[in-house]
Amino acid sequence: MDTLQVHGFLSQALVITDDNDFFGPSSSGDGSLKYTEIGANASFRPRHDVLVAAQVLSRRAGGDGSDARPALDYGVIDYQPYSDQRRTLGIQLGRFKNPFGFYNQTRDVAFTRPSILLPQSIYFDRTRSLGLSADGVSLYAEERMQHGTLRFTGGVGTPTTRDLDSQLYPARLGVDVNGSTSSIAQLRYEHSDGHFTAALSAADVNLDLGLGPFEGELNFQPWILSLQYDKERWALTGEFALRQVSTTATGTLPESDVTGESWYVQYTRRFFDDWQWLVRYDNLVNDRDDRSGRAYEAQGRGPAHARYADDITLGLQWRVNPRVLVAAEYHHIDGTGWLPLRDEPDPAETQRSWNMVLFQLSLRF
Secondary structure: OOOOEEEEEEEEEEEEEOOOOOOOOOOOOOOEEEEEEEEEEEEEEEEOOEEEEEEEEEEEEOOOOHHHOOEEEEEEEEEEEEEOOOEEEEEEEEEEEOOOOOOHHHOOOHHHOOOOOOOOOOOOOOOHHHHHEEEEEEEEEEEEOOOEEEEEEEEEEEEOOOOOHHHHOOHHHOOEEEEEEEEEEEEEEEEOOOOEEEEEEEEEEEEEEEEOOEEEEEEEEEEEEEEEEEOOOEEEEEEEEEEEEEEOOEOOEOOEEEEEEEEEEEEEEEEOOOEEEEEEEEEEEOOHHHOOOHHHHHOOOOOHHHHEEEEEEEEEEEEEEOOEEEEEEEEEEEEOOOOOOOOOOOHHHOOOEEEEEEEEEEEEO
């Protein structure tokens, strides 16, 4: 038990918007305090080649608070049958964090994020549970070379779908969403002690849909290219994704097959050792064949601006000490493509152009 480690974190944010609600009633009164993350994790090694690790997370992001009940974020038995100075091979059994993009596997810990909100075009908070973790088996291999490190991670399992039904479809439709066997993989290369990092992530995610007596399927296939150049005091990061989403006809839900596009470019600058500022442009298009959403609106399915979002972000972080982080950021958004349905169930009542300010205090031990 001398290998036992226990850690935890707490983050509380204030969200203020001029139009459209995000994570609670942010556009009314003094804003919304309904963005809270509390987590605790533990790990120990019963043998030198076996690691047991788990994390429990309570997270509230708007809504009535039902999603804040504690849940298993991840819980794995990690076995490394081979490991030396040059390479490592391992397998994880249990609920593992999905390896896609740069930030997904640690996205709930504020100290690992460059901003309060990650780029919503890639890391959707609207459908967070779908991409967060899966129950199954994950394999990983790491090759340490003279000038860099190559790492592969791949897994097969059932994706978690907590509260996903009300985020994918309006609650009034009563669509039931359950995970089915899916797969995910990432190939990542870090050169020169992390000064340059590149990653390619891909997934084949399957969901079962239920609408009364009708049953259907949803298939989600994202490809994500991630690049970062880090020079200690500053870093330039960009990610690009193609997202194919297809569904079978399910009762009143028609068959569909669309390909979306996401990308962002982000510049961070560190100064005074414990301060960092950020500027980012984030772009989301839900259908590459209808970038403006006009065809979507002409079909009477909703406002055009519900099909895209352009987000300009300015952020500032202060690490008061290794255990305390204070952050603030401003967003100017054109479009509502990533607004949570829980906060804005009727897209027709949303405003195309809106602004958001966030403040967050984070602690860890």
